[in-house]
Amino acid sequence: MTDGKKVRIATCSLAGCFGCHMSLLDIDERVFDLMQLVEFDRTPLTDIKHCGPCDVGIVEGGVCNAENVHVLKEFRKNCKVLVATGACAITGGLPALRNNIDLWDCFQEVYQYEGGLEGGQVPNDPELPLPFDQVRPIAEVVKVDYFLPGCPPPADAIWKFLSDLIAGREPRLDYEMLHFD
Amino acid sequence: MSDTLTIDGKEIPYRPGQTIMDAAMAAGVYIPHLCHNPEFKPHGSCKLCMVNVNGRNVASCTMPAASGMTVLNDTPELNGARRSLLQMLFAEGNHLCPVCERSGNCHLQALAYYLGMTNPHYVQFYPSREVDASHPDVLLDRNRCIMCELCVRASSEVDGKDVFGLSGRGIQTRLVVNAPTGLLGDSALAVSDKAVQVCPTGALLIKRQGYRVPVGRRMFDHKPISVVQTEGGHD
Missing domain, CATH: 3.30.70.20 (Alpha-Beta Plaits)
Structure with missing residues (x-):
């Protein structure tokens, strides 16, 4: 897709658990093949803090706070192709289980009623990102080009998807690679 | 006229009283469906089983089979819908x-x-x-x-x-x-x-x-x- 140049990829986890990133690492020794073809921009692996111009952006997790929106918009601005990866990015996923619970009730449950936490106070540092009352899928905030479902998507599905994309083919998943669980 | 209809060009027999879905199931032709289960009266609410019969979209689980029907089922348009x-x-x-x-x-x-x-x-x-x-x-x-x-x-x-x-x-x-x-x-x-x-x-x-x-x-x-x-x- 880039005429011989290495494909530049950025990845991030918003309201996710990094499980999709772990599944990416699960491609095992194929990671050597992948590294012949791609280079990484911002990812948890490189520790680069901001996303520069990229060919592919892989976003894990839904949108649960203001920082998620900033990161997501930075990815959309810089990535030619944006991929919603995993159940949370696509539907909100498990974090969206809180969508029908009052946010303050959630905070109290976690920080005040739950034992073992010193002080029993809800964190209120101005540096902490503003949480939203609901977790939303990333496609409700930015345009998404591809969806790669699964919780997490199997390593084989990620590998097939990326190989197709890098080779300039329309990504296609076989029946057994398309899973919502 | 014989008691047959075609689904995606394949000739399928039916017995009077059967729906398009009944005939398709008996012939091993899959029509997607969700609210239908052959053990119960058809409900016709999910519309997943809609097929195109002689140009019109109908719910195959409730539409009685009739002679000479030309039924489209597995098409990109219907599957998209x-x-x-x-x-x-x-x-x-x-x-x-x-x-x-x-x-x-x-x-x-x-x-x-x-x-x-x-x-x-x-x-x-x-x-x-x-x-x-x-x-x-x-x-x-x-x-x-x-x-x-x-x-x-x-x-x-x-x-x-x-x-x-x-x-x-x-x-x-x-x-x-x-x-x-x-x-x-x-x-x-x-x-x-x-x-x-x-x-x-x-x-x-x-x-x-x-x-x-x-x-x-x-x-x-x-x-x-x-x-x-x-x-x-x-x-």
């Missing part, structure tokens, strides 16, 4: 597959796999719906209910109990339970009832069965619903 219907069902409920015990055995999910649905497309409703865990053996999770009325029909037609019904209109429609308290635990439902067996999603689950079959080895994990339902009959 079916996918949109599924996406609406996913968006208006709370279908969190990763935390659902029915995942892998769920007809809603299996149809999404079969039709290549990768995302809900529409804005998620995240509706607030009640979970009823009052019954000792059965869990009712309305978050996953698609209002197909299979449990309503099974409880009425087979169990003779009328435990379930639908109440309200439009997006407010909810599955209700026939008990003074409205709770499943106070109803006449028994775990052995047909109504408990027929739920196509995870809205009705038998308790203490969780993950006896691991994810990855379930009904639709390796075979699409089209193969499962034409090979081994209706599950």
Whole structure:
């Protein structure tokens, strides 16, 4: 897709658990093949803090706070192709289980009623990102080009998807690679 | 005229009184469906089974088969429309597959796999719906209910109990339970009832069965619903 140049990829986890990133690492020794073809921009692996111009952006997790929106918009601005990866990015996923619970009730449950936490106070540092009352899928905030479902998507599905994309083919998943669980 | 019709060009026999769906099932031709189960009266509500008959879209589970019908079923247009219907069902409920015990055995999910649905497309409703865990053996999770009325029909037609019904209109429609308290635990439902067996999603689950079959080895994990339902009959 880039005429011989290495494909530049950025990845991030918003309201996710990094499980999709772990599944990416699960491609095992194929990671050597992948590294012949791609280079990484911002990812948890490189520790680069901001996303520069990229060919592919892989976003894990839904949108649960203001920082998620900033990161997501930075990815959309810089990535030619944006991929919603995993159940949370696509539907909100498990974090969206809180969508029908009052946010303050959630905070109290976690920080005040739950034992073992010193002080029993809800964190209120101005540096902490503003949480939203609901977790939303990333496609409700930015345009998404591809969806790669699964919780997490199997390593084989990620590998097939990326190989197709890098080779300039329309990504296609076989029946057994398309899973919502 | 002989009693035959064609589905996607294939000639299919039928007996008078059969629907297009009945004839297709008898001939091993798969028409996607969700609210239909051949053991019960057709309901015609999910519209997943819509086919094109001589230029018009109809629900194949309710349309009587007739001689000379030219039926289109497995076409990109119809499958696209079916996918949109599924996406609406996913968006208006709370279908969190990763935390659902029915995942892998769920007809809603299996149809999404079969039709290549990768995302809900529409804005998620995240509706607030009640979970009823009052019954000792059965869990009712309305978050996953698609209002197909299979449990309503099974409880009425087979169990003779009328435990379930639908109440309200439009997006407010909810599955209700026939008990003074409205709770499943106070109803006449028994775990052995047909109504408990027929739920196509995870809205009705038998308790203490969780993950006896691991994810990855379930009904639709390796075979699409089209193969499962034409090979081994209706599950």
